[in-house]
Amino acid sequence: MHRIVVCNHKGGTGKTTTALHQAAALGLSGHRTLAIDLDPQGFLSRMMGIKNPPEERSSLALFDGEDRSLSDIKMHRVEGFDLLPSSKRLTKMIRSLNKPTDVLWTKEALDEGIDYDVVLFDTAAAITVYSLNALVAARHVVVPVTPEYQPVVGAEQTFRTVRMVQDQLNPDLTEPRFLLTQVDARKRTHDMYRQYLRDEYDDLVMDGVIRTSSALAESYEDGSTVFKRNPQSRGARDYANAADEVLRRLKGAPSSNDEAAREVPSSPPRFSPS
Numbered sequence: 001m002h003r004i005v006v007c008n009h010k011g012g013t014g015k016t017t018t019a020l021h022q023a024a025a026l027g028l029s030g031h032r033t034l035a036i037d038l039d040p041q042g043f044l045s046r047m048m049g050i051k052n053p054p055e056e057r058s059s060l061a062l063f064d065g066e067d068r069s070l071s072d073i074k075m076h077r078v079e080g081f082d083l084l085p086s087s088k089r090l091t092k093m094i095r096s097l098n099k100p101t102d103v104l105w106t107k108e109a110l111d112e113g114i115d116y117d118v119v120l121f122d123t124a125a126a127i128t129v130y131s132l133n134a135l136v137a138a139r140h141v142v143v144p145v146t147p148e149y150q151p152v153v154g155a156e157q158t159f160r161t162v163r164m165v166q167d168q169l170n171p172d173l174t175e176p177r178f179l180l181t182q183v184d185a186r187k188r189t190h191d192m193y194r195q196y197l198r199d200e201y202d203d204l205v206m207d208g209v210i211r212t213s214s215a216l217a218e219s220y221e222d223g224s225t226v227f228k229r230n231p232q233s234r235g236a237r238d239y240a241n242a243a244d245e246v247l248r249r250l251k252g253a254p255s256s257n258d259e260a261a262r263e264v265p266s267s268p269p270r271f272s273p274s
C-alpha cells in the first residue's frame with residue numbers, strides 16, 4: 001500500500017485540489033484508493049458533497065481512542081475512490097491531543113491492515129497534530145507549490161518539517177516531491193520560480209505541472225470531480241498526467257536512507273514582475 005501526504009504550510013497552493021484529483025485519477029485508473037481528510041476545515045469533504053458526516057465515519061474516528069481498526073469504519077464511496085471525511089469536531093479535539101504519542105494514531109490504524117492500493121491524506125496549511133499524524137503514517141509527500149514567493153517559502157518550510165519528521169519520528173519518509181500548481185505561462189515570475197525550484201531541488205520537482213484551469217477553479221460541492229464534469233479540460237489532463245507520474249515515481253522510489261542529504265536554502269529569492 002502506498003501512503004502519500006499532500007502538504008504545504010502555505011494555504012491556497014492547491015493541496016485540496018491535488019489530493020482530490022489525485023485520488024480520483026488513481027481511482028479511475030483502477031487503483032483501490034482511500035482519501036483521508038485531515039484538514040478540520042474539510043474542504044475536500046465538502047467538494048465531495050459530504051458536510052456533516054457521522055463522527056464514527058469521519059477522520060475523527062482515528063483519534064477518539066476507541067480500539068478499532070480502519071477496516072471497521074464504513075468509508076464514504078465517492079467518484080471512484082473512498083473517502084474518510086473531515087469532522088467539525090477535529091478543531092475541538094486538537095486540545096486533547098497533546099501527548100507525544102498522539103502523533104501515532106493514524107499510523108497505528110493503518111498498520112492494522114486495510115485493503116487499499118493507495119491512501120492519500122489532505123492536510124491543513126499548518127503544522128498540527130493532524131498533519132504530523134499524516135507524516136508519521138506515510139512514506140511519500142507531495143508538496144503542491146504555486147511558483148510564487150509565499151508558496152515557495154511554505155514549500156521550503158514544509159521540506160524542513162519533513163526532514164524533522166524523518167529524523168525523529170518516521171525514518172521511512174522519503175524526500176518530498178514538488179508539484180507545480182496554478183502555473184500561468186504568461187507570468188514571467190512563474191517561470192523564474194519554476195526555474196529556481198528546478199535548480200535547487202532538481203528531480204524532486206515533478207516533470208508534470210498543473211496549469212491554471214477554470215474547470216478547477218469552479219467549486220461545485222456536489223461530489224463531482226473535473227474528470228466527470230470536464231474530462232477534456234486542462235485541469236483533467238494535467239492531474240491525470242501527474243497521477244501517472246506519481247505512480248511511476250512510487251514504483252521506482254529509493255528508500256529514504258539511500259538519498260543524499262540535500263541542502264535546503266534559507267529562503268528563496270524575490271523575483272518581481274517586470
Ligand SMILES: Nc1ncnc2c1ncn2[C@@H]1O[C@H](COP(=O)(O)OP(=O)(O)O)[C@@H](O)[C@H]1O
Pocket residue numbers: 010011012013014015016017018043125181182183210211212213214216217218219235
Ligand atoms: N490549477 C488550478 N487552476 C485554477 N484554480 C485552481 C487551481 N488549483 C486550485 N485552484 C483554486 O485555488 C483555490 C485554492 O486551492 P486549494 O486546493 O483549496 O488550496 P489549498 O488546499 O492548498 O488551500 C481554490 O479555490 C481552487 O479551486
Ligand SMILES: [Mg+2]
Pocket residue numbers: 015016017039043123124
Ligand atoms: Mg486545503
